[in-house]
Every structure is written in structure tokens, then in C-alpha cells.
Amino acid sequence: SNIESLSDEEEEVLVYAEFEDTVNFDKYNSIHVLGLDTKNPIFQLDDTFFTGTYENPLGTFMFFEEDPSPNTIDPLFDKLSKKNLKYISKTRKFINIQH
Structure with a gap:
């Protein structure tokens, strides 16, 4: 994000x-x-409109983004997956969107 x-x-x-x-x-x-x-x-996708309603989920939603250079404690023994993520933020609310 910039x-x-x-x-x-x-x-x-x-x-x-x-x-x-x-x-x-x-x-x-x-x-x-x-x-x-x-x-x-209101969510507008081109000329189509949707209405949203805030709701409280039973858990927490977490946001991640790809991490192109993840930190490792021991580069020799730490196995990194093909895609590494880093934590960005969390929320306890979401918007349910209807047409």
C-alpha cells in the first residue's frame, strides 16, 4: 500500500x-x-449498486499481505513456504452486502 x-x-x-x-x-x-x-x-460497481449492513461476526477477521522478504531466525533450518504473509490489521465487524 502506498x-x-x-x-x-x-x-x-x-x-x-x-x-x-x-x-x-x-x-x-x-x-x-x-x-x-x-x-x-453503498457499494458501486460500475452502474450497479449494492447496500451494506454492518454486522458483528462470531470471531475476528485478520488482514494479511504478501511478505516478499520474510524474516527468519535461522536461515539454514527455517523452512519458508512459497508464499509468506505478514499481519496488517484486524476487525471484529464486517459489512454484509446485498443487491
Whole structure:
């Protein structure tokens, strides 16, 4: 993530959102989230609109990103997997999105 490139009016926020229906994101050119700090945020995928509702899950959602250079305690004996991840953030809320 490159926060420095964001303008004064933009802010990077991590949100766990789950669509009730299957959505093929590859067919959409633009995705916008409106009113993220409101009770019912709106998700706009091109000209299609979805309504979200905040819910409390039974657990915690955790966010990770790929780690291109993971730290190892002992490079000789530590086995690294092909894809390594590092922890970014967590949340106890998610947005359930309906069409």
C-alpha cells in the first residue's frame, strides 16, 4: 500500500465485506464505496449498486499481505513456504452486502 500517493481527501481503510450473491469483480472497471462511516454504506460497481449492513461476526477477521522478504531466525533450518504473509490489521465487524 502506498499511502503517500493518496490525496488529502482520500484515506486508505481496510474493510471486510461479504456479498450475499456471487460477484465477478473482473467484469467491473470501477469500484466505489460511499458512506463507509454510515449505518448502510453503498457499494458501486460500475452502474450497479449494492447496500451494506454492518454486522458483528462470531470471531475476528485478520488482514494479511504478501511478505516478499520474510524474516527468519535461522536461515539454514527455517523452512519458508512459497508464499509468506505478514499481519496488517484486524476487525471484529464486517459489512454484509446485498443487491
